[in-house]
Amino acid sequence: MAYAQRAYAALRTVLTTYTGTRLIKVSVESLNELFDLPLEPGLRGTFYTQPAGVEPPAGVEPPAIEFAHVDFSYDRGYELKDLSFRVNGGEFVGIVGPSGGGKTTIIDLLTRLQDPESGRIAVAGKDIRAMSLESLRNQIAVVSQDVFIWNASLAENIAYPEIHYRPEAIERAVRASSLDDFIGKQPEGIETVAGEGGAALSGGEKQRIALARAFMRDSSRILILDEATSALDALAEEKIRTAVEAARIGRTTIVIAHRLSTIRHADRILVIDGGKLVESGTPRELVARGGIFAEMYRAQALDFEQ
Structure with a gap:
């Protein structure tokens, strides 16, 4: 009986090792496929060319953004059709x-x-296809609903993707993103x-880390939030909104939102439906017109007087 148990244990070890080896092989093959992918045209090894925490050149103005008669389609049909709009420099x-x-x-x-x-x-009057990807993306900081968090310190996560950073830059980003209390x-x-994956953080804390990253990248003159508060409770959303109000200073800011409370202080609202711009104006103007935005406003029972 003892011999059979030892034999079984040895066999189980062999099978476990074999299974583990197969998993490692598959993982390595996946990594090799990733590393073999060509860089995007116009990209060198990295586009994070400005050290974290370094101020942009004096006199750099927030750039205007313009879409002129833009068409784009996936296999299922047109996603954008003859879309035109302008976001002025420094506008929210x-x-x-x-x-x-x-x-x-x-x-x-x-x-x-x-x-x-x-x-x-x-961007700033220049066709983005005439820019290098480095130049373009260095100007833009994007905060999305899904925030990538390393199993590392909060400081390292805020500084990401930079390895070398200035403590004073981290402190400034923490204050600006309302993370200091936490x-x-x-x-x-x-x-x-x-x-791992920000297991020790709430959704609101993850979003504020993403905003702090935007502050660390002083070269970014365009701030974009893409449904960044859609999964947050009211208190966390309000903290993000306060942080965005600070982040927008000196930047052109675009916020894609389902919750209209996130953008109640926006300078202007664009309503996109069926790939087209169907409404544009201040929140009050759009509520008065009685269109799509007004329907969303009534459904969410908001008060833009606040």
Whole structure:
């Protein structure tokens, strides 16, 4: 009996080792496929060319953004059709509309994750296809609903993707993103480990880390939030909104939102439906017109007087 148990244990070890080896082989093959992918045209090894915490050149103005007669389609049909709009430099613009209307596609095109089939997209008056990806993306900080968090310290997560950073830059970003109260309550402060995937953080704390990253990248003159507060409770959303109000200073800001409370202080609202711009104006103007935005406003029982 003892011999049989030892034999079984040895066999189980062999099978476990074999299974583990197979999993490692599959993982290595997947990594090799990833590393073999070519760089995007116009990209060198990295586009994070400005050290974290370094101030941009004096006199740099927030750039205007312009879409002119832009068409873009997936296999299922047109996502954007003859879309034209302008966001002025330093303006805070909210983009809203029904799901699937093309809102996130606008951001994909602006960051050149996709290119339009026709039309022109310009930043500071220059066609983005005439810019290197480095130059374009160094100007843009995107905060999305899904925030990537390393199993590393809060400081390292805020500085990501930079390895070398200035402590004073971290401190400035923490204050601006309203993270200072949270970090002050942690036993290890800024060196507290976030956990795998941010297991030790709430959704609101993850979003504020993403905003702090935007502050660290002083070269970014365009701030974009893509449904960043859709999964947050009211208190966490209010903290994010306060942080965005600070982040927008000196930046052109675009916020894609389902919750209109996030953009109630926007300078202007663009309503996108069916890939087209169907409404544009201040929140009060759009409520008075009685269109799509007014319907969303009534459904969410908001008060823009607050």
